[in-house]
Amino acid sequence: MTADRTSPRLHVRPAAGQWCNDPNGPLFHDGRYHLFFQHNPERPVWGGIHWGHASSADLLDWEDHGIALAPTPGTPDSGGAWSGCAVVEDGVPTAVYTGMARTDGIGSVMLARATDPAVTAFKADPEPVVPGPPPGLDLIAFRDPYLFTHAGARWAAIGAGHRGGRPDVLLYRVDTLTDWTYAGSLLDAADPVAARIAGPAAAWECPALFPADPARTGPGDPWILLLSLWTDDITYTTVQLTGALRPDGEGLRFAPERGGPLDHGRDFYAATALxxxxRVLVWGWSWESRTEQESVAAGWAGCLTHPREVGLHPDGGLRIAPARELTGLRGRPLPAGAPLPPAYEIELRAEAALPDTEIAVRLGDDVVLRATPTRGLLELDRSGAPATSTHPLPRADRAVATGPAGPGLRLRVLVDGPLIEVFWNDRAALTEKVHPAPRGRWRAETVRGKARTDALAWTCATAPDRGRPSAPDA
Incomplete structure (x- = not known):
């Protein structure tokens, strides 16, 4: 691995640079994971949206395959092949995506089938299977289909928002991929739990609904719904709701019971699930904390996060952890005090012996993670490398996660160039992009109180470089 830390090396993003946003259509097919993403091949700004494509045999090393799906002039996706999912139908990987030909956020549902077993490209059907939303709903958003199966039937959730500010998830019964029937609302902001956790928002984008435990999908077993909050072209955050799926007339209704942020950082959005x-694997889009002008100068913007396993703990709280395969990225040990390489992982385990004990992990001189386990607080302080982005507002120098309080602490910190992903006790995640990426040396310390701590670290690299000396710099 080179010493260049200006961009992520281990995460999915277009090899040619330019623009990357929402993850789309994760599949496991013929022994490989396939992951698609929104991509502008012309410039590192949003627009001209295609589907990019990468694949992996092990979730560690990804091969870029270029563009899998492009808009077709004169068709319902002429304005962009926007987000959606993918399924394997009769042995053929098939994209189920948003065709966009309008400028008001209202799309159609389109199908595109793989042209070969390696999924090097999709060929779109000329006509949509759902040309637009049902009449009479007065929507400002209709996009991002996501298919799921419940009680032997297949359904689709579509993100939506009503004029006047009421977000919604619309439900369709999918008897075949070409036969869709509108079945009402799956969940809207009239639900008090959803209004409290998934608001304010004008629309809910990128819904993803899945069983908390894929091995338990009987009546009463919990489901998790992911929603990305959108207001006036501001992509804000992604939340998770846990609840039950219940029959509702000819359709279903999701009844949320609890929830909260899916990620407590500010560079995570548009999550989708496989x-x-x-298990359930989840990816998100990590945007940039710098200005658009800085991204244009760099020649790239956006990447996908590492895959995460998402489910529930026995007490009903969210379980979120790096995919188990990611320990395979670990290469040579990185002793405390060693210079930081371009990519690395730090694992800290601690037990606080006194209330209000504070434990810190320092990533060079500019970034520090502070944990106060008995108060259930985790803070990422990037005041040494403040964000330059001002959309929609200038950022504070700190991002804070909250979770269950207790003396025990386990942090996994995965850093790839400017991208920092932190996992706390498998209960909370915090994702931030820091430009310039952390430099200097790492260390862990108890800065207040008393604790027993154990910290280990490793360089991380692609397969050819794992185990080789890295190229750190102080």
Missing amino acids: VEPD
Whole structure:
């Protein structure tokens, strides 16, 4: 691995640079994971949206395959191939996506089938399966289909927002991929739990609904709904709601019971999910904390996060952790006090012996993580490398996560160039982009109180470089 830390090296993003946003259509097909993403191949700004494509045999090393799906002039996706999901239908990987030909946020649902087993490209059907929203709803948003199966039937959730400020998730029954029937609202902001946790928002984008445990999908077993909050072109944050799926007339209704942020950082949005027999993998889009002008000068903007396993703990709280495969990125040990390489992982375990004990992990001189486990607080302080982005407002220098209080602490900190992903006790995640990326040396310390601590770190690299000496710099 080179010593260049200006961009992520281990995460999915276009090899050619330019623009990357929402993850789309994760699939496992013929022994490989396929992951697609929104991509502008012309400039590192949003616009001209295509689907980019990468694949991996192990969730560690990703191969870029260029553009998988492009807008077609004169068709319902002429304005962009926007977000959606993918399924394998009759052995053929098929994208189910938003065709956009309008400028008001109202799309259609389109299908595109893989042209070969390696999914090097999709060919879109000329006509949408859902040309637009049902009449009479007066929507400002209709996009991002996500398919799921419940009680032997297949359904689709579509993100929506009503004029006047009421976000919604619309539900369709999908008897075949070409036969969709509108079945009402799955969840809207009239629900008090949803209004409290998933508001304010003008629309809910990128809904993803999956069982908390794929092995338990009987009546009463919990489901998790991911929603990304959108207001006036501001992509704000992604939340998770846990609840039950209940029959409702000819459709279903999601009844949320609890929830909160899916990620407590400010560079995570538009999460999507891949349901496997024993787990659910989730990816998000990590945007930039710098200005658009700085991204244009750098030649790239946006990447996808590492995959995360999402479910519930036995007490009903959210479980979120790096995909188990990611320990395979660990290379050579990185002793405390060593210069930081371009990519690395730090794992800290601690037990606080006194109330209000504060434990810090310092990433060079400019970034520090502070944990106060008995108060259930985690803070990322980037005041040494403040964000330059001003959209929608200038950022504070600190991002804070909250969670259950207790003496025990486990942090996993995965850093890839400017991208920092922190996982706390498998209960909370915090994602931030820091430009310039952290430099200097790392250390862990108890700065207040008393604690027993143990911290380990490793360099991380792509397969050819794992185990080789890294190229750190102080």
